[in-house]
Amino acid sequence: MPKTHTFPTLYDEVKQINISNLKKWGYLQPNQIKSSVISWSCNGAKTGSISILVNTTDVPFIELNYNSNDKPRHYRVYLIQYPSNLGKGFIWYFICPQTNKKCRKLYLVDGYFLHREAFKGCMYAKQTQTKKWREIEKVYGSYFDEEKHYKELHSKHFKTHYNGKPTKRYLKLIAKLKEANRVSCEDIERLFFM
Structure with missing residues (x-):
């Protein structure tokens, strides 16, 4: 008997606050108090905003x-600094108000921004894919991601x-694009329609 559909909340689709963006926007400078409004949008339409004070x-x-x-x-979410494993500076973390776990991203599910383990029944989009689709993506994924790779390039x-040598990221992208060019449209059609 097949498993019934649960339609879980996907972490990839909910609003997030992450340390990387706060640092990029200059909120995590030492000994300062800074407030602002963060807004989210989808296809140019504003989907939400939040007032923050750091x-x-x-x-x-x-x-x-x-x-x-x-x-x-x-409510408040406390921040903590740990020394970097590289020995240069510190790395900021949130302390989740519910789980007391340190994290670098907070997800908005059920009305609160919390650590991902505070929620039950939520998944990442990759976890909802079938085993068959994961196998297909392993073989033909580069073909489906070709446009994304060109955009990044x-x-x-x-x-x-860098310094006269090709970067690792560049070499990786070129390898993925070559792999995508090896797959033809006929291969994809044969996979789905035979």
Whole structure:
């Protein structure tokens, strides 16, 4: 008997707050208090916004203020620094208010931004794929991702060479594009229609 569909919430599709973006936007400078509004959009249409206050003084925290399902939410998520494994500087982490686990991303599920283990029944999109589809993607995935690889190769700040040598990222992309060119449309059609 087949398993019934559960239609889980996908972590890939929910709103997220991550340390990398906060650092890129200048919120995690030492000994400062900074507030702003973060907005999300899909296809040019605004899908949500949140007011944040980041305090990196004595006890660092991020204060979140937003409405979820017409209910106001206002709470703090504490931040912590650990020394980098490279010996240069520190790495910031969130401390989840529910699980007390450190993480670099918070996901909005059931109205709160929390660590992924705070939620039951949520999955990544890759986990919902069938075994057959994963096998197909292993063999023909480069063909399906060809456009994405070209886009990355021609992105604004992509470096093909460093110090006169091709970069590892460039060589990897070229290998994936060559692999994609080996797969023909007929191979794909034969796979799905025979």
